[in-house]
Amino acid sequence: MDLDTAKACVDKIFESYDREKYSGILLKFMGGEPLLEFELLRQIYEYVHERYPDTKKMLFATTNGTLLNDEMKAWFHGHRNGFYLGLSIDGTPEVHNHNRSGSFEKIDTGFFAQNWPEQGVKMTISEYSIPRLAESIKFIHSLGFQKVRGVNLAEGNFQWDEEEVVRELVRQLKELVDFYVENDNLYNQMFDKQFALCEARDRRKFKWCGTGVSCLFFDVDGKQYPCSYFTPMTFSPEELKEVMSLDFSNESLFACDKCFTDCYIYPMCPTCAGANYQTNKDFGVKDDIHCRTQKLICLFAAELEAQRIIRNPKRYDAHKTYYTINAIEEIRRLYYGEFEKYGI
Ligand code: SF4
Ligand code: SF4
Numbered sequence: 001m002d003l004d005t006a007k008a009c010v011d012k013i014f015e016s017y018d019r020e021k022y023s024g025i026l027l028k029f030m031g032g033e034p035l036l037e038f039e040l041l042r043q044i045y046e047y048v049h050e051r052y053p054d055t056k057k058m059l060f061a062t063t064n065g066t067l068l069n070d071e072m073k074a075w076f077h078g079h080r081n082g083f084y085l086g087l088s089i090d091g092t093p094e095v096h097n098h099n100r101s102g103s104f105e106k107i108d109t110g111f112f113a114q115n116w117p118e119q120g121v122k123m124t125i126s127e128y129s130i131p132r133l134a135e136s137i138k139f140i141h142s143l144g145f146q147k148v149r150g151v152n153l154a155e156g157n158f159q160w161d162e163e164e165v166v167r168e169l170v171r172q173l174k175e176l177v178d179f180y181v182e183n184d185n186l187y188n189q190m191f192d193k194q195f196a197l198c199e200a201r202d203r204r205k206f207k208w209c210g211t212g213v214s215c216l217f218f219d220v221d222g223k224q225y226p227c228s229y230f231t232p233m234t235f236s237p238e239e240l241k242e243v244m245s246l247d248f249s250n251e252s253l254f255a256c257d258k259c260f261t262d263c264y265i266y267p268m269c270p271t272c273a274g275a276n277y278q279t280n281k282d283f284g285v286k287d288d289i290h291c292r293t294q295k296l297i298c299l300f301a302a303e304l305e306a307q308r309i310i311r312n313p314k315r316y317d318a319h320k321t322y323y324t325i326n327a328i329e330e331i332r333r334l335y336y337g338e339f340e341k342y343g344i
Contacts, residue, residue: 001037005222006044012224013216014052022214024056030228034061038072045083062086062122064100065107073111080115087112088122089143091129091136098128113144120149120189131168134175141186149189160289163342166296170342173300181307191301195327196320197267205255208271212248229274243277256284264334269294295335299344302328 001009010027017025027048029041045059065087068076076085090096093104112119121140129136137148159165180186197203209215212226225231225240226248232240246253254273259266271290273283280287306328309315316324336344 001040001218001220001222003040003043003047005218005220006040007047009218009222009224010044010048010051012218014048014055016216017055019055024058027057027059029059029061031062033064033067035063035067035072038067038075041083042075045079049082057082059083060086062088064088064103065109065112066103068108068111073108077111077115084116084119085112086116086119086122087145088124089140090124090126091132092139095129095132095136099124099126109143117144118146120147120187121145122150123148125151130165130172133169133172134179137176137188138179141183146185147187147189151188151190160293166339167342169296170339170344173296174344177300177304177307180304181311184308184311190297191304193268193298193301193305195268195302195305195331196323198264198327198330199323200267203260203267205252205260207251207254207273209273211273227274229272229278234274234278254283256282256286259284259286264330265294265298268298296339298331299335299339302331 013025013027027044029037034041041059041061048057048059059082061083063085076083087107087109089104089107089109090099096104112121123136123140125133133151137151140148176188176191180188180191207213209227211230215227217225217227217231219225219231226244230240230243235243256271259269263269269286269291271284271286275290276285276287277283279285305324309321309324313321315321
């Protein structure tokens with residue numbers, strides 16, 4: 001993207017910003033590798049701050065960390081409160097090097113951990129990662145990172161239906177639950193579930209993400225799309241034309257009626273409308289692997305939550321504790337039987 005196009009995109013974003021509705025703007029740069037365009041990032045930062053000084057904003061880029069040189073470090077350190085760099089690491093050096101062409105030694109993990117310790121590390125998993133999942137996550141925390149995000153267990157080129165894969169996953173999730181019980185200050189997005197929502201009486205259908213509404217995406221030519229999924233990288237021109245003609249503000253288009261009506265954990269089941277559309281031609285309908293994985297994760301997240309409440313019964317107020325315990329019991333009742341044979 002050239003600077004003029006970038007400025008025009010920034011203007012569109014800031015001019016469409018609704019202060020009443022949103023609490024700020026997150027300007028996120030995606031690659032490939034955003035640090036290949038460090039100079040452009042710096043120019044955009046300066047433009048945004050000069051042109052829109054009074055709007056609450058944060059700039060953010062995810063990087064593999066391999067290109068970060070001394071000049072970049074000095075600049076990012078000086079701007080660390082206005083520009084966050086998120087690091088992608090896949091686990092221990094062994095796992096990372098297996099997944100990412102031996103690049104672990106090129107990353108100064110300490111720089112990221114010192115400047116943005118609360119920033120979640122993004123972790124992608126592969127078949128190789130599965131038997132090393134717990135070890136990898138613990139390793140990332142040991143580097144000084146408080147949060148691990150982006151562990152998407154429903155992705156990857158492997159057979160989630162194979163008994164040994166599920167068995168191994170169960171072993172890893174067990175180990176992780178034990179770890180997080182002992183390390184209550186650490187966070188893993190995978191286990192972050194609001195159980196009390198499942199017990200809410202006024203359950204409603206909702207759209208999980210902001211695609212096409214609170215999220216705007218621009219390609220290198222400045223062409224606008226609903227988000228990074230609904231682009232020519234994923235869909236054919238015909239499919240995109242069809243998708244873009246739909247009303248992204250219509251929340252009911254994004255809900256799965258069957259999940260909403262029949263599934264207890266519907267309010268906690270994350271979903272990507274883009275992935276759903278790619279698989280099922282429907283924004284709301286998730287695939288079976290995603291469904292099964294979510295149930296398994298919910299079981300372990302419920303176990304973690306139960307252990308944490310036992311250790312600290314005053315963790316939540318009385319109402320939330322009551323609903324959370326009800327939800328934990330219901331989740332065990334509903335899903336334990338399905339996974340019992342895997343040694344859960
Ligand atoms: S559709 Fe998927 S990629 Fe797009 S904003 Fe929603 S969750 Fe993110
Ligand atoms: S767990 Fe399965 S049935 Fe339940 S909401 Fe998620 S995808 Fe739907």
